[in-house]
Amino acid sequence: MRIATWNINGLKARIELLKLWLTERQPDVVGLQELKTPTSEFPHEVFKALGYYALVHGQKSWNGVAILSKQPATLLQPGLPGEDDMGSRLITALVGGIEFTTVYCPNGKTLDHADYGRKLKWFENLRAHWQNTNRNEHAVLCGDFNIVPDPSDSWKGADADGEIFHTTAERSRYQALLDTGLIDLFRRFAPDERAFSWWDYRGGAFHRRQGLRIDLILGTAPLTSRLESAQIDREYRKKRDELTASDHAPVIVDIK
């Protein structure tokens, strides 16, 4: 079973590249973030034609998440309870015996911006929600976390410590999530690999290998025991056939 997450930075802008990627990689379940599309305008027929069902929690202009799956999925939760004013950033479904959640975590903007405090609170609510939900023991929490878990996950290494995405306050909220019993599947599979999932559009950051690993697939222990491989799909961070890329690459894991 192939599971993936991808921040596509606009469904309308990415749909042709997304179709190519689905056709080539054949994931069974995909968490998408940053649809920037209202739920009512989601083009279900496009994905149906490729063999995918879709559950969608969108909104106009910003945010928006969806779950694509080859087999029908059951919607369990659209939106993080109590955080409606932060936008559409979470969706959970039961698919293939797995409780699958994908999230688009708040950015926080800058350390002195009000959104930074809202980001920390959002993570605290996510942890409480995750802990309080009566989950299937085979569960996945994936998406764009907008936190760099470890200095080795930043192109600047420990020099970036203390910057937004790299603060101890953010990392402690992320650690609290892991402490509920979640494991970073890419890092479990490749403990020493320097790999990023996001690169700035500006200044040739991708080709300079100046990126961050902020897109993660977390799994419960029983799910993790099924792990076969994990990869970050850098090929789809590249423009192809005049189709522009997202600033994020897909992350893929294969489980038994």
Next chain:
DNA sequence: ATGGCTCTCGCGGAGAGA
């Protein structure tokens, strides 16, 4: 570098992203 691209909305240029 002091945000140098790309997206959305909507028709000019601003806001957001990480």
